Amino acid sequence: MHLRIHSQTEKLNLVREFIGEAAREHGFDEEAVGKIMLAVDEACTNIIKHAYGYAPDRTIDLEIQIAGDRFDIVITHSGKSFDPTAVRKPDMQEYFKKYQRGGLGIHLMRTLMDGVEYEALPDSRNLVRMYKYLPHEDRKQR
């Protein structure tokens, strides 16, 4: 499955529906579906906000890949390059003490998924790959 959207927060709802349908098709239960949706929402929000600085006419591509026992979501964009895996885990004690806001998206992505990877592509494109191991039933079926 594949989805290409314009870089607009209006499209986050569609992104979640897309991811939800893909995850359900591969046997994830509703709890896992919710986690994958949220992780991908956070990744796309960051791209819209930080990589594209809210420019509404750029594109984001989401592609589902089934690789062995893994459900991979591959997100590509041509905005600012940025490696989310290099970001430190926030200290939540500090976070609450200083009433910080923001800075939780990447932490959520990593907590919710089994893995998050970043790759700089040629032509100044960027790739974020997030994955979750398939539920056991679905693995058996294939």
Next chain:
Amino acid sequence: MHLRIHSQTEKLNLVREFIGEAAREHGFDEEAVGKIMLAVDEACTNIIKHAYGYAPDRTIDLEIQIAGDRFDIVITHSGKSFDPTAVRKPDMQEYFKKYQRGGLGIHLMRTLMDGVEYEALPDSRNLVRMYKYLPHEDRKQR
């Protein structure tokens, strides 16, 4: 915008969301959005049912193209080739008298859209193009 789905009726909801978001982005009001959604649902339902005979692992591509003052939805698939524009308009009097069921999808598509076109592509792919003229405001903006 682009969406690729597997040929499953489960995906019709996602197709409608996708089309809805695209149509709203181009200024269509909710009534027009509803019509475009329904027309595209009918086209995809036919592909799932008739062109792919309910095989669940084939793909359907939907692509939005803005061509001049037109909002085009281009649907491609690699199932049975079939030209919906060659189908006769049903006689609704007869239809009701004989309690027929089915046979209304293509009629709806043509009634709801400003145009429906078919094209056989190389590699035995098929293309259905449906369009609606953009609302006047949106035309002026571009």
Next chain:
Amino acid sequence: MSTFKIQVRESSGINILELKGYLDAHTAPELEKAFQGLLDTKKFNIIVNCRDLTYISSAGLGVFMAYIEDVRKNQGDIKLSNMSPKVYNVFDLLGFPLLYDITTDEAEAMTKFKGGK
């Protein structure tokens, strides 16, 4: 994620189906099953309350066509009530009000059943 739901009620001998959500090629078989269940138990006086029906495609219309003849042969009817303008427009576009009795609300459909129509 279910996008469509049916609730079945009975009220003074009339059978009411309440539809909710999206009636398309994916969910139409559920409505078929509900109609089949009524017909199997010889229940032919049917109101379909469409108040919470947000969407219908031709696959949904086809279900009504599939059962109306049988129901009427058995002196019953399928009456449709409480349609939103959006859903009504789809019925209307194809001329369905010619064949089906579409009422503003459930009470009107009830009265018509009791009045012998």
Next chain:
Amino acid sequence: MSTFKIQVRESSGINILELKGYLDAHTAPELEKAFQGLLDTKKFNIIVNCRDLTYISSAGLGVFMAYIEDVRKNQGDIKLSNMSPKVYNVFDLLGFPLLYDITTDEAEAMTKFKGGK
């Protein structure tokens, strides 16, 4: 198509925000506006009823972080009630129950406000 809605109510001096739908980066500004409206009119005793909140992302969490300090400095509080397990899990995952008073229902939050907490 609005995917998020807020209703504002007042009940014996406590201000209640009822959230409905999807709170994400697109809709978070609406919640911000609602909080700002309360603070501008010096209303600092706030319950956020999350019964119909189906989804929250970090953009939504950020809105609560943006106002809690100001509200507490003014002897008020933002208490959150009626969360679905799904929404609670997101708060819980990040340790938000450490900073926020999350109650089962609105009545419990009301009682806590009246009890001076």
